[in-house]
Amino acid sequence: MAAPLELSCWGGGWGLPSVHSESLVVMAYAKFSGAPLKVNVIDNTWRGSRGDVPILTTEDNIVSQPAKILNFLRKQKYNADYELSARQGADTLAYIALLEEKLLPAVLHTFWVENDNYFTVTKPWFASRIPFPLSLILPGRMSKGALNRILLTRGEPPLYHLQEVEAQIYRDAKECLNLLSHRLGTSQFFFGDMPSTLDAYVFGFLAPLYKVRFPKVQLQEHLKQLSNLCRFCDDILNSYFRHSLGGKLAPLQLSFICVEYLHILLGLYKQNSLLIEEVCALSLNAGL
C-alpha cells in the first residue's frame, strides 16, 4: 500500500479525464475505492508503451486489462464493493457481461468503424498522442481490431459482412441503454449511495459516448434522452474528477455552475441549458 501505483492510460478531452473506455473504468474505480493512483497520460514522446493500455505499474508488478487491474487493487485492500451483498456482487458480474456483449460493439463502431467519426475525430485525436511514425500505423491497427471484434462476435461465417450487423448492434445497444436506465431508476448509484465496480464500468462505457462530439451521433442522441444516465455521468464527473479538469478554470466553471443553478431556480433551465453547456464546453476545450 505504501508503494506508488502508476497507471498509464490515454488522456482526456471534452471534459473527461480519459477518452478511452477501459482507462476510464480503472480511473473511476481508483477514485471510488480511494486508491492513490499516479496517472501517466500517454503523449507523443517515446516514453512508455502503448500496447495493452491501461497498464498499472507497481514496484514488482505490471498488470494490464481492467478486470485484472481491479482484482489487483482489491487484493491491495482498495475495495469499492465492501458494502455489497453476495447477490449484488453476482448482479455486478451479470451487468458487466451485458455491457460487454450488447453495448461495447456499438461503442466500438461509433468510435472506430463509422468512417465519418473515425477520420474526423478518433484518428486525429489518437494520432496526436502517438509519436511519428507509429501514429501512421497504430490508429489503423486499433480500428481493424475493433472491426474484427464486432464481426467475429456478431457476424455470420464465412463471409462476415458489416451491413448485416450494423442495424442489429445499434438496436442491441439502445436496448441495453434502456435496461440500464430502468435499473438505475432514480437512485444516485446502482447499489444505493456508494459507488461500486458496476458504477465504474457503466461510467467508463457511457461517459465517452456521452461527451465526445461526433458527426454521426445516433447512439449519443439515444443516450441523451435517458436523463438519469446523463445525470449519473455528470454526477461522477463533478464529484470525483472536478479538480483534474484544469485548475485555473475552476473559478470560471464554478461561476457557470452557479448561473446554471440560478436558472433552474427560475425555471428557465430548459431554454438556456444548451447555451450554458456550449459555453462550458468551449471554455473547457480552450483551457485544456
Next chain:
Amino acid sequence: MSLVAEAFVSQIAAAEPWPENATLYQQLKGEQILLSDNAASLAVQAFLQMCNLPIKVVCRANAEYMSPSGKVPFIHVGNQVVSELGPIVQFVKAKGHSLSDGLDEVQKAEMKAYMELVNNMLLTAELYLQWCDEATVGEITHARYGSPYPWPLNHILAYQKQWEVRRKMKAIGWGKKTLDQVLEDVDQCCQALSQRLGTQPYFFNKQPTELDALVFGHLYTILTTQLTSDELSEKVKNYSNLLAFCRRIEQHYFEDRGKVLKKHSRWYF
C-alpha cells in the same frame, strides 16, 4: 436478418398457431454433437417444454449448414426457420406464448443481464475447452466434429472450424488465457448464478423463465458430458443449489413427461 424481414416474420408468426409437427434440428447426438451445441440445443428444448409447446428433435449431420445463421439448434415451424435461443424466444412470443410477461422492467433487465453472463462466460469457456485446449481437441473434438464425413473432408472441416473459433477467442481477449484462468472464470460465473438462485426453486421465484432454460441447458450438459478431465464439471458440482436446480428441471419438465434426456445419466449423488 434485416429489420424489415424480422418485422415481416413476426407478423406471419402471429397469424398462425403453433403446429403439431414443429421440429428442432441439431447434429447427430451420439457421434457428432459437441458440448456447446448440445448445451444450446438442450436450452431450446427446455424452453419449449416450459412453454408446453410440442417439438420433435431431429438429428442431421449437416444441421449447422442448414441453419439460417450457421448456429444450431434451429426450429422449423410451419414454413419458417428460426435459429438460436434469442430469436426463438422472440418468435414464440409473437405466437402468444411467453414466460417472462409477469416480470417488471427491472427484473427483465436482470434476466437479460444474467443470460448475457451465461453466454459471455459459460459458453465461451465451453468453446475454449473444445477448440483451444490441445488435449480435448486431439482426443474428442476433431474426431467428433468430422465423423460423418469421409477423409479428407473430416480433417479439413475440423481445422477450419478450429481456426474460426481461435480467431474469435483472440478478438475477445481470451486467446492468451490459460486453462486454469478459464476454469476460474467458470467458477466465478457459477458462484454468481448460485448466489442469485439462492434457495428459490427458479431464478425468478415460482415460475421458470428463459434464463432457467438457458442455465439448465449449459449446466446439465457440463455435468453429464464425458471430457478428458472432470475439472469443468467439478467446478459446477461445488454448488449444491445448482445441482438441485438441474435435477428439479430434469424431473419436472422431461422425466415427468416421458422424455428421456440421456440414456446413461452420470449424477454424483
